[in-house]
Amino acid sequence: MNRSLVIVMGALALCVTLFGGSYLAGQRLCQVCVVEPPGGLGWLQKAFHLSVAETARIQKLHNNYLAQCSVTCRMVADKKQEVATALNGTTSLNPLVEQKLAELADCRAHCESQMLQYFTEVSQNMPPAQGRRYLAEMQKFALGLPEGSQQSVSEPAGQ
Numbered sequence: 104m105n106r107s108l109v110i111v112m113g114a115l116a117l118c119v120t121l122f123g124g125s126y127l128a129g130q131r132l133c134q135v136c137v138v139e140p141p142g143g144l145g146w147l148q149k150a151f152h153l154s155v156a157e158t159a160r161i162q163k164l165h166n167n168y169l170a171q172c173s174v175t176c177r178m179v180a181d182k183k184q185e186v187a188t189a190l191n192g193t194t195s196l197n198p199l200v201e202q203k204l205a206e207l208a209d210c211r212a213h214c215e216s217q218m219l220q221y222f223t224e225v226s227q228n229m230p231p232a233q234g235r236r237y238l239a240e241m242q243k244f245a246l247g248l249p250e251g252s253q254q255s256v257s258e259p260a261g262q
Contacts, residue, residue, distance in 0.1 A: 157229060
C-alpha cells in the first residue's frame with residue numbers, strides 16, 4: 104500500500120508539473136503573439152538593430168508597399184486567368200496565348216521591380232552598414248522566390 108501511494112503521488116506530481124509547464128509556455132506564447140503580431144516588423148528591428156524612429160519610418164514604407172503589392176498581385180492573378188482562358192481548348196500556342204503570356208511576364212516584371220524598389224527604400228532608412236546587409240539579403244530573397252510566393256509576402260497580417 105505504501106509503495107502504491109508513492110507511485111500515485113509521484114504520477115500526480117509529474118502531471119501537475121507538466122500541466123503547469125504547458126500552461127506557462129502557452130501564456131508566454133500568447134504574450135509574444137500579442138506583442139509581436141505575425142507580419143510585424145519587430146524581426147527587422149531586432150535583426151538589424153534599428154531604433155524606434157527608424158522602424159516607424161520603415162513601417163510607413165511597408166504599409167504603402169503592401170497596398171501597391173496587393174494591386175500588383177491581383178493583376179498577376181488576373182493575367183494568369185487570361186492565359187488559362189486563352190489556352191482553354193487549344194492544342195498549340197496561338198498569337199492570343201503568346202500575347203497573354205507577354206502581358207503576364209510584364210506584370211511579373213513590374214512586381215519584382217516594385218519589390219526591389221521597396222527593399223532599396225527600406226535599406227535607405229537604415230544605418231548604412233545595416234542597410235547594405237539588408238538589401239543584399241532581400242535581393243537574394245526576391246530573386247530566389249519560387250513561383251507564387253510573392254502573394255504570401257504581400258498579404259498583411261491577419262489575412
